[in-house]
Amino acid sequence: MFKLNLVGIVGNNAPFSYNRVLLQFMKQHFSDQFNLDVCEIDDIPLFNERDLASVPQTVVTLSQKIKDADGIIIATPEYDHAIPAALKSAIEWLSVYEHALTTKPVMVAGASLGVQGTARAQDNLRQILNSPGVNGFVMPGFEFLLNSAKSKFDDQGQLTDSGTTKFLSECVDHFMNFVADNKKTVATA
Numbered sequence: 001m002f003k004l005n006l007v008g009i010v011g012n013n014a015p016f017s018y019n020r021v022l023l024q025f026m027k028q029h030f031s032d033q034f035n036l037d038v039c040e041i042d043d044i045p046l047f048n049e050r051d052l053a054s055v056p057q058t059v060v061t062l063s064q065k066i067k068d069a070d071g072i073i074i075a076t077p078e079y080d081h082a083i084p085a086a087l088k089s090a091i092e093w094l095s096v097y098e099h100a101l102t103t104k105p106v107m108v109a110g111a112s113l114g115v116q117g118t119a120r121a122q123d124n125l126r127q128i129l130n131s132p133g134v135n136g137f138v139m140p141g142f143e144f145l146l147n148s149a150k151s152k153f154d155d156q157g158q159l160t161d162s163g164t165t166k167f168l169s170e171c172v173d174h175f176m177n178f179v180a181d182n183k184k185t186v187a188t189a
């Protein structure tokens, strides 16, 4: 059966991250629908415009994976009502080197400890993905917001609430269609 190849970006450089747990859950739970390469940003140095002559290999590798993928899922934490600096820095690299996210279908998701489940960080991320140099094709709506993340996973990293899993499946189904529509648009362009 044909399966999409997606890249999942863990939006934090922390050794433990609920957003990493979320992407690992998605990789396993939706394995019949897509392959998900869960990628880390912890080894990407802080962006510095003067470094453009020597782009880090970690950026080159992530950029290539994004270019090869059918779509991208970014799982962002929320730090001080915005995305973490590590994620912003990684996107800055991608926005100046090869523009790999340009016209790439992107699903935005996020998990946080707070009750609003990364709502502000996701708005912030959508704004960033719209910027010139990034130009991601971000799926409208279907915002997967996971609040109170600590109580939502069991020890095996499985989502324990069936309603939450059902909503995640709905968001993923729409993203599958969004990616397919994008492929048709690119093919006929």
Ligand SMILES: Cc1cc2nc3c(=O)[nH]c(=O)nc-3n(C[C@H](O)[C@H](O)[C@H](O)COP(=O)(O)O)c2cc1C
Residues within 6 Å of the ligand: 012, 014, 016, 017, 018, 019, 020, 076, 077, 078, 079, 080, 081, 082, 111, 112, 113, 114, 115, 116, 117, 118
């Ligand atoms: C500097 C800092 C700022 C934070 N700000 C927020 C916030 O604005 N909203 C929120 O819901 N949680 C906030 N948190 C808690 C995060 O939701 C929590 O650390 C979460 O586990 C981060 O996601 P991760 O586990 O994927 O790294 C903050 C945590 C830190 C360390």
